[in-house]
Amino acid sequence: MRVYLGSDHAGFELKERLIAWLREAGHEPVDCGPETYVPDDDYPVYVLRAAYAVAGNPGSLGIVIGGSGNGEQIASNKIPGIRAALAWTTETARLARQHNDANVLSLGARMYSDEDALEFAKVFVATPFSREPRHARRLAMIADFEKSGELPPLPGPA
Numbered sequence: 001m002r003v004y005l006g007s008d009h010a011g012f013e014l015k016e017r018l019i020a021w022l023r024e025a026g027h028e029p030v031d032c033g034p035e036t037y038v039p040d041d042d043y044p045v046y047v048l049r050a051a052y053a054v055a056g057n058p059g060s061l062g063i064v065i066g067g068s069g070n071g072e073q074i075a076s077n078k079i080p081g082i083r084a085a086l087a088w089t090t091e092t093a094r095l096a097r098q099h100n101d102a103n104v105l106s107l108g109a110r111m112y113s114d115e116d117a118l119e120f121a122k123v124f125v126a127t128p129f130s131r132e133p134r135h136a137r138r139l140a141m142i143a144d145f146e147k148s149g150e151l152p153p154l155p156g157p158a
């Protein structure tokens with residue numbers, strides 16, 4: 001599996017650890033930066049590149065890392081076709097893939113231990129989308145909105 005990674009200074013060390021694990025596990029990590037630790041860098045520079053690469057390479061995944069993961073998730077979700085999910089447990093990482101077909105995992109390096117973050121990433125990468133009709137229907141609504149800008153119709157009598 002090709003996995004694009006991007007971080008800021010707060011997520012730099014965790015990104016390096018995730019890259020090492022991905023290689024050991026037989027995946028293809030692609031480091032979108034930063035290449036070195038820069039204490040005042042700006043996450044959008046690297047996170048947007050990782051998400052953009054995922055959008056352009058169907059079947060790939062992304063992992064973006066910052067202090068909380070919030071900004072990284074927000075930035076990633078600005079790229080059409082990206083479904084970035086913030087994980088804080090293995091269950092949220094699993095459900096992001098299983099129910100939402102998330103293609104980018106956002107992690108907060110200051111929110112939990114590296115060991116927990118690594119476990120969230122393992123679960124995320126290993127979990128397939130369930131393809132259950134209710135989840136596929138919801139994702140289609142989101143994709144349609146993303147393309148057209150039109151809200152889904154309200155439910156009601158036919």
